[in-house]
Amino acid sequence: MVAALNSGLRRVHAWVLYAAAPFPVLWIYYLGLTGQLGVDPAKVIEHQLGLWSLWLIIAGLAVTPLRRFAGVNLLKFRRAIGVITFFYLLAHLLTWLVLDVQFQNVWADIVKRWYITVGMLAFVLMVPLALTSNNWSLRKLGTDTWRKLHKLVYPIAILGALHFLLLVKGFQWEPILYALVILGLLATRIRELPWASRSTPARG
Amino acid sequence: GAIAGAMPMASRAQDALEPNTWEEITSYNNYYEFGTGKDDPARNAHRLTIDPWTVRIDGLVDKPGDYSFADILSQMTVEERIYRFRCVEAWSMVIPWNGFELADLLDWVGVQSSARYVAFETAMRPEEMPGLASPVLDWPYVEGLRLDEAMHPLTMMATGIYGRDIPKQNGAPMRLVVPWKYGFKSIKSIVRISLVEEEPPASWNVTNPREYGFYSNVNPNVDHPRWSQATERRIGGGLFAKRQPTLMFNGYEEDVASLYDGMDLSEFI
Numbered sequence: 001m002v003a004a005l006n007s008g009l010r011r012v013h014a015w016v017l018y019a020a021a022p023f024p025v026l027w028i029y030y031l032g033l034t035g036q037l038g039v040d041p042a043k044v045i046e047h048q049l050g051l052w053s054l055w056l057i058i059a060g061l062a063v064t065p066l067r068r069f070a071g072v073n074l075l076k077f078r079r080a081i082g083v084i085t086f087f088y089l090l091a092h093l094l095t096w097l098v099l100d101v102q103f104q105n106v107w108a109d110i111v112k113r114w115y116i117t118v119g120m121l122a123f124v125l126m127v128p129l130a131l132t133s134n135n136w137s138l139r140k141l142g143t144d145t146w147r148k149l150h151k152l153v154y155p156i157a158i159l160g161a162l163h164f165l166l167l168v169k170g171f172q173w174e175p176i177l178y179a180l181v182i183l184g185l186l187a188t189r190i191r192e193l194p195w196a197s198r199s200t201p202a203r204g
Numbered sequence: 205g206a207i208a209g210a211m212p213m214a215s216r217a218q219d220a221l222e223p224n225t226w227e228e229i230t231s232y233n234n235y236y237e238f239g240t241g242k243d244d245p246a247r248n249a250h251r252l253t254i255d256p257w258t259v260r261i262d263g264l265v266d267k268p269g270d271y272s273f274a275d276i277l278s279q280m281t282v283e284e285r286i287y288r289f290r291c292v293e294a295w296s297m298v299i300p301w302n303g304f305e306l307a308d309l310l311d312w313v314g315v316q317s318s319a320r321y322v323a324f325e326t327a328m329r330p331e332e333m334p335g336l337a338s339p340v341l342d343w344p345y346v347e348g349l350r351l352d353e354a355m356h357p358l359t360m361m362a363t364g365i366y367g368r369d370i371p372k373q374n375g376a377p378m379r380l381v382v383p384w385k386y387g388f389k390s391i392k393s394i395v396r397i398s399l400v401e402e403e404p405p406a407s408w409n410v411t412n413p414r415e416y417g418f419y420s421n422v423n424p425n426v427d428h429p430r431w432s433q434a435t436e437r438r439i440g441g442g443l444f445a446k447r448q449p450t451l452m453f454n455g456y457e458e459d460v461a462s463l464y465d466g467m468d469l470s471e472f473i
Contacts, residue, residue: 032443033443035442038231038232038242038243039224039227039228039231039232039439039440040232040242040295040437040439041442041443042437042443042445043295043437045443099443099444100437101432101447102446102447104432104434104435104447105432105434108432109431109432112427113429113430113431114430115430166430167430168240169240169293169340170236170240170340170341170408170411170412171338171339171340171341172240172338172340173338
């Protein structure tokens with residue numbers, strides 16, 4: 001099963017992800033422009049792009065544990081997932097800036113509102129990752145430095161989960177579930193935990 | 205526009221108000237008993253049984269008792285009022301309500317002189333309200349007004365929208381409407397009204413007093429800790445609707461500001 005899946009995945013090029021990436025954004029904007037997102041389309045688009053960003057962060061974090069625990073190899077897609085995550089985050093941010101708050105009191109919002117501070121920080125931390133997502137940067141920085149830099153995705157993921165937790169009204173399960181999934185995926189990286197020493201991927 | 209039955213002092217604030225459509229008003233709701241999504245109430249509220257409906261009126265009143273909604277309605281004069289509606293989440297609508305003044309109902313049951321506040325309670329029916337399974341708030345939903353706020357001629361009990369019975373997602377069969385306060389003060393599907401001496405609990409205030417005060421008057425100068433209240437997004441303007449300035453007391457300043465003379469409105473939020 002896993003072998004068949006992996007050999008199937010080997011035939012898929014990573015550019016397929018890049019090519020497909022704009023469509024969900026275009027689609028949701030199309031729905032918004034044609035009045036199919038209810039009476040408050042700007043909010044729906046903003047929230048949906050935020051959720052997409054979280055899904056993509058989760059997908060990126062899932063690559064390593066999927067290989068380690070299930071033997072499914074998605075490694076060659078990870079860079080594409082990361083780059084696409086950045087652009088979704090950018091689309092989320094621009095939707096907030098242009099359609100929602102409309103450039104009013106933006107700086108005050110960033111420094112005064114915790115959930116915006118946290119979200120903005122996640123975006124800022126993602127900029128160097130997006131800029132170095134190319135082979136030239138990898139060579140220039142050296143593998144070790146590059147790897148260390150790209151571990152920034154861990155705090156970014158935590159900030160993303162926190163951003164969601166901070167913005168809802170009252171007690172709600174949805175952001176808690178996202179936070180648990182992200183923390184769970186990060187926990188698989190902790191070296192002291194028993195599974196971390198296992199170097200060969202589990203089969204089956 | 206000219207509103208049949210609306211009182212003269214309110215009409216100034218109502219000039220040039222263009223109501224939202226029936227579709228907008230009834231498809232975009234905050235009614236957490238039916239779910240936290242804006243479209244959850246329209247999808248789930250059909251399960252609510254509103255006939256028969258009984259409202260318990262108790263506390264410091266001359267004629268306490270369990271009143272059927274039909275009995276209450278038969279005693280009241282229903283009129284149309286077109287009010288701005290401003291949600292604490294910084295969106296707004298204009299809604300043509302039908303209903304009666306809360307003061308008329310309170311006069312009918314006889315408010316005793318020791319009463320200083322009015323407490324309200326929403327129905328709590330887990331089998332009809334799927335949102336109650338989630339501990340978003342401490343159920344049942346409760347709200348309160350100071351007696352002078354409750355007796356103010358702008359304060360009404362809404363029983364209809366656009367001349368039709370008020371839909372379940374909007375708080376059938378009877379809900380409060382206090383147009384100068386954030387929407388969550390206007391408690392829905394009321395099953396109990398109590399006249400009391402002490403300030404009664406209010407659900408959002410209990411959950412997060414820093415973010416939701418007991419008064420919760422619309423005030424562009426006092427931000428919600430997590431977002432600005434200076435402007436609002438008017439629902440129905442489409443994807444590129446411009447934010448518009450939020451008005452002090454939601455545009456009803458001339459009518460209600462005197463209720464809060466001497467109070468620091470940045471403290472009594």
